[in-house]
Amino acid sequence: MFWKRTIPSIIVAAVGVIMLLSWFIPHAPFDELEIHATQWYDIIASFAMILGALNLLKLQGRKVVKRQKGWAYSLAAVLAFFMTLTFGFMVKGGFYPNLESLGDNPEAVYAYIAEATDNDLENTISLYGSPGENGEQIILHKAVVSKKAALKAIDELEALGATVSLGELQWGSHVQGQKTYYRWVFYTFFTPLSATMFALLAFFVASASYRAFKIRNAEATVLLVSGILIMLGRVPLGAYLTAWTQKISWLSWLHLPTIQEWLYQYPNAAGARAIMIGIGLGIVGTSLRVILGIEKSFMGGD
Amino acid sequence: MVKSKFGEKFVNFLGKLDSLDRRIIFLIIGIVVLIPLLLPLGLPIETTQLTEDAFYALDALPQDAKVLMSFEYGPSTKPEIHPMAISVLRHLFSKGNKVIIMCLWPDGLFMANEALDLVARQEFDLEYGVDYVNLGYRPGNEAIIKGITKSFAANFSIDAKGTSISKLPIMNDIQTARDVDFIFSLSAGYPGAIEWVLYAGDPLQVPVSSGNTSIQVNQLLPYVKSGQMKGIIAGMPGAAEYETMVIRKIEENIGIITPEARELLPQFKERRNATKFMDAQSIAHLVIVLFIVLGNISFFVKRRQQRKY
Numbered sequence: 001m002f003w004k005r006t007i008p009s010i011i012v013a014a015v016g017v018i019m020l021l022s023w024f025i026p027h028a029p030f031d032e033l034e035i036h037a038t039q040w041y042d043i044i045a046s047f048a049m050i051l052g053a054l055n056l057l058k059l060q061g062r063k064v065v066k067r068q069k070g071w072a073y074s075l076a077a078v079l080a081f082f083m084t085l086t087f088g089f090m091v092k093g094g095f096y097p098n099l100e101s102l103g104d105n106p107e108a109v110y111a112y113i114a115e116a117t118d119n120d121l122e123n124t125i126s127l128y129g130s131p132g133e134n135g136e137q138i139i140l141h142k143a144v145v146s147k148k149a150a151l152k153a154i155d156e157l158e159a160l161g162a163t164v165s166l167g168e169l170q171w172g173s174h175v176q177g178q179k180t181y182y183r184w185v186f187y188t189f190f191t192p193l194s195a196t197m198f199a200l201l202a203f204f205v206a207s208a209s210y211r212a213f214k215i216r217n218a219e220a221t222v223l224l225v226s227g228i229l230i231m232l233g234r235v236p237l238g239a240y241l242t243a244w245t246q247k248i249s250w251l252s253w254l255h256l257p258t259i260q261e262w263l264y265q266y267p268n269a270a271g272a273r274a275i276m277i278g279i280g281l282g283i284v285g286t287s288l289r290v291i292l293g294i295e296k297s298f299m300g301g302d
Numbered sequence: 303m304v305k306s307k308f309g310e311k312f313v314n315f316l317g318k319l320d321s322l323d324r325r326i327i328f329l330i331i332g333i334v335v336l337i338p339l340l341l342p343l344g345l346p347i348e349t350t351q352l353t354e355d356a357f358y359a360l361d362a363l364p365q366d367a368k369v370l371m372s373f374e375y376g377p378s379t380k381p382e383i384h385p386m387a388i389s390v391l392r393h394l395f396s397k398g399n400k401v402i403i404m405c406l407w408p409d410g411l412f413m414a415n416e417a418l419d420l421v422a423r424q425e426f427d428l429e430y431g432v433d434y435v436n437l438g439y440r441p442g443n444e445a446i447i448k449g450i451t452k453s454f455a456a457n458f459s460i461d462a463k464g465t466s467i468s469k470l471p472i473m474n475d476i477q478t479a480r481d482v483d484f485i486f487s488l489s490a491g492y493p494g495a496i497e498w499v500l501y502a503g504d505p506l507q508v509p510v511s512s513g514n515t516s517i518q519v520n521q522l523l524p525y526v527k528s529g530q531m532k533g534i535i536a537g538m539p540g541a542a543e544y545e546t547m548v549i550r551k552i553e554e555n556i557g558i559i560t561p562e563a564r565e566l567l568p569q570f571k572e573r574r575n576a577t578k579f580m581d582a583q584s585i586a587h588l589v590i591v592l593f594i595v596l597g598n599i600s601f602f603v604k605r606r607q608q609r610k611y
Contacts, residue, residue, distance in 0.1 A: 035452045041445035042457070049441060173464045176411050176438070186412055191377040198378035202586060206331045207324040210593040214601045224598075228591050234516070234539050236345035237584035261350055269523040276524055 009293040016291035056081065080189070087181035094169035094180035095150035098135040099128055103161030112160060116140050116153060137167060143188070145179040226263055233260025317607055319600035327593065334589045338581035345581055352519075352526065353543040355533025356511045360390065360484065361551070365398045365558050367483040368476065372498065373417075375490035376409030379515050384413060385541040385576035386513035387488050391421040392570060393548045395428065396563030400472055402482065404458065405439040406446060406493045411462060413488075425566050431461075431470040438462030443493040447501040450479045480506045487512045495522055499530050513540065538583055541576035549574075 019037060022030040060074035060081075068074075087093075102109050114124040118141035128136050140153060150166055157164045169177040177183065215221045232238035238256035245254040252258070289295035363369070371390070375383045394401055403418065405411045414436055422428045437458040440446045449457040454476055460466055467473045475481060479502045487495040487510065495512035503510035509532050514522060516537030525531040535544050552559055552567050 031452075035449065035456055038442070038445045038449035038452070039456060042440065042442040042449070045442045045445070170464055173462065176415050176462055183412075186409075190409075191380075194377040195380065202335065203328045203331050206586075206590050206593060207327045209590050210322070210327055210597040211320075213594045213597065215598055224594065228594065231587045231591055234537070235584040235587050236347055236539075236542075236580050237588055239348045240345050257348055257350060261352075264352075264519065264523060265527065268520055269527050272520045273524040273527075276521075 005296065005299065008299055009296065013291050013293060016287070020291075053081070084182070084185055087185055088175065092169065092171065092174040092180050092182065093144040093146055093184070094174045094177050095145050095147045096140070096167045096179070097138045097150055097153045097157060098165045098167040099131050099138055099157070100135040100163040100165060101131060102128070103163065105161045108160045109157060109162045112157060113138055135165065135167075138164075139178060142179065144181050144184045226267075229256065229259050230263060233257050233263075313603055313607075316600050316603040319596060320604050330589060331586060334585045335582045338585050339579075342578060343581040343584075345584055347542050347546045347577055347580065349543045349547060350540075352533050353535055353540045353547070355526070356513075356535050357393070357533070357544060357547045359509060359511055359532035360393060360486070361397070361557055363394075363397070363399060363483055366400075368400045368402060368472070368481070369394055369484045369486055370402045370404070370479065370482040371414075372485070372487045372489070373403065373405045373410030373414040374407045374494045375413060375488055375515075376407060377412075379490035380413065381575075381579065382515050382538045382541065383488050383490060383513055384417065385538070385574075385579075386535045386544060387413065387417040388421055388573075389541065389544040389548050389576075390486060390488075390513065390535075391417055392425070392563075392566075393544075393551075395421060395426045395433070396548070396552060396560055396566075397558045398560050400432075401434040402437065402472065402476065403435065404437040404446075404450075406443060406497075407490075408439050408441075410488075411436075411439045415462075425569060426562055431465070432472055435467075435470050435472050436462040437467070444497040444501050447479075447493070447497055451502050451506055452478060454478060478506075479508060482508060484508070485510045489513070489518070490515050491518070494518075495531070495534070496525070499525050504530060511535075513544075516540075538576050538579055542574075542580045545570075545574045545577050 015037075018030075018033060022034045022037075025031075057078065060077045062068075063071050063074035064078065099109075099113075110121060110124050110128065113119070113128055114121045117124065117139055119127070128138070138153070140149065142149060147166070147168075150168075154164045154166060169180060174180045175182045213220075213224050213227065215224060232241075233256040238260070242254060242256045245251045286295060290298065360369070371387075373387065391401065401422075403414050405414055418434065418436060422430075422434050426433075428434055438461060440457060442449070442457075446457055454473065455467060458467055461470060479485070485498055485502060485508055487498045489495045489498075489512055495510070495514060495518070498510050498512070502508060510530070511532040511534065512522065513535035514537070516539070519534065519536045522531065522534050526534055535541060549567070549570055551557065552563055552570070
């Protein structure tokens with residue numbers, strides 16, 4: 001009990017009070033403490049990612065092993081996890097032939113590079129015409145460039161008389177570099193899947209609006225009317241349909257973007273502000289409870 | 303007699319619409335989104351105050367200003383936010399401003415690279431490390447924001463390419479977030495624009511603005527109304543408005559404009575993704591409104607029928 005509850009409570013209370021004081025005391029050692037604390041947080045956040053990954057494997061793995069409902073999806077999640085992990089830490093791709101000199105037959109080298117990089121000849125000459133001191137990186141027209149593919153291109157270029165060396169992206173920066181497996185996973189799997197999931201919202205919003213947006217009482221009517229005004233006022237069609245009101249001064253307030261802007265800026269902002277103040281007070285209350293050791297649910301258990 | 307029979311059938315039909323198969327709704331939405339994408343209507347874009355405030359706040363920055371842009375979105379919200387990123391970068395580079403980029407979301411790094419590849423490298427042909435830099439992603443959410451208010455080097459010792467930030471000329475006089483002239487957050491959620499206001503903008507008195515998804519506008523408006531944020535670019539309509547304003551600024555020669563930006567104007571006009579998508583969004587919104595109206599007519603008919611029997 002002492003080690004599991006009391007010590008963590010004391011640490012939390014001490015850190016909470018110190019961080020609170022550092023906000024009001026901009027002098028040593030408090031100003032320095034804030035820098036260190038944020039760095040500690042960064043380190044802990046990085047380790048939390050490892051814990052999160054382990055938790056994902058534990059939960060999804062259990063589903064697969066026990067063949068629970070939807071286990072196939074869990075298997076896909078586990079496989080995707082390992083695939084991304086492999087391409088992040090073990091296999092990177094991102095190799096490239098580095099052109100150092102064109103040799104005696106530059107026309108043939110240009111033609112080869114133009115084809116290999118899917119570029120036109122004129123552009124290729126302007127890009128590779130005078131390789132710099134460190135050479136010129138040839139970005140092959142492939143989704144991923146492995147060491148084998150880069151070496152093959154180097155052999156073929158050297159056969160044409162060019163001097164070419166093997167280049168590769170460094171570990172770490174490879175996650176955003178061109179022609180790497182990690183980038184390939186991101187653009188081939190993650191991007192379309194993620195975009196598809198979000199795009200489905202349009203269909204569900206339309207269906208849900210049709211079924212749920214009903215004039216059942218006064219509150220629902222206000223919600224429905226303001227929803228329609230916002231939906232139409234936010235798009236160019238709303239402005240286009242009510243453009244005629246702008247020509248008659250006493251009707252100009254009927255312009256849909258004007259109504260929408262008013263709804264956004266006044267009733268909506270007022271409501272949002274009230275919610276935010278409520279949340280803010282809640283955070284203050286909860287933080288005080290945590291610092292004073294009254295709130296212990298964050299430690300887990302009872 | 304014939305007329306009343308037809309009327310009865312029509313009323314019954316309206317009553318049954320309440321239980322319309324949702325697949326029909328999905329199909330109609332799919333079609334009405336697709337048609338304007340294939341056959342654009344070219345509806346005119348009118349600018350609103352929220353976007354204008356953000357635009358003019360950035361436009362008022364002097365030519366040597368350095369802007370910190372943070373990418374907090376991924377592929378799911380890319381259609382809404384990426385056109386804003388591109389337009390804001392075009393706006394800043396067309397004035398000669400320097401841009402420092404960082405990411406609080408891991409996906410943001412890819413989005414930032416894409417935007418920079420198009421605008422900084424292909425369009426403006428700017429020098430990395432001098433005109434712009436990508437510091438990359440760091441885990442830690444608002445702790446990173448709080449961290450850079452004290453020291454950039456402590457949180458970003460190297461950039462996304464692995465170069466020490468001490469070797470990057472653009473970072474020479476940037477020690478903390480206080481040294482930048484403006485913070486612009488491209489945010490689709492947490493951590494995002496609100497955290498930038500709370501942990502950097504307000505404590506350091508650095509102006510903050512943001513480009514967000516439409517759904518976030520409710521949460522952000524109180525910060526705009528209180529002056530803590532200099533306008534916001536709200537969703538795809540906001541992005542289309544910003545595109546229009548950047549083009550208008552160059553066309554009408556308003557304020558600082560570099561010669562490169564004038565040359566790039568035809569390309570900017572050609573590559574207006576948000577504006578192109580607004581036709582589809584307009585029609586989709588109209589159809590959803592029609593569905594709501596139809597749903598209510600059906601609801602009333604059904605209720606009347608139930609009372610009758």
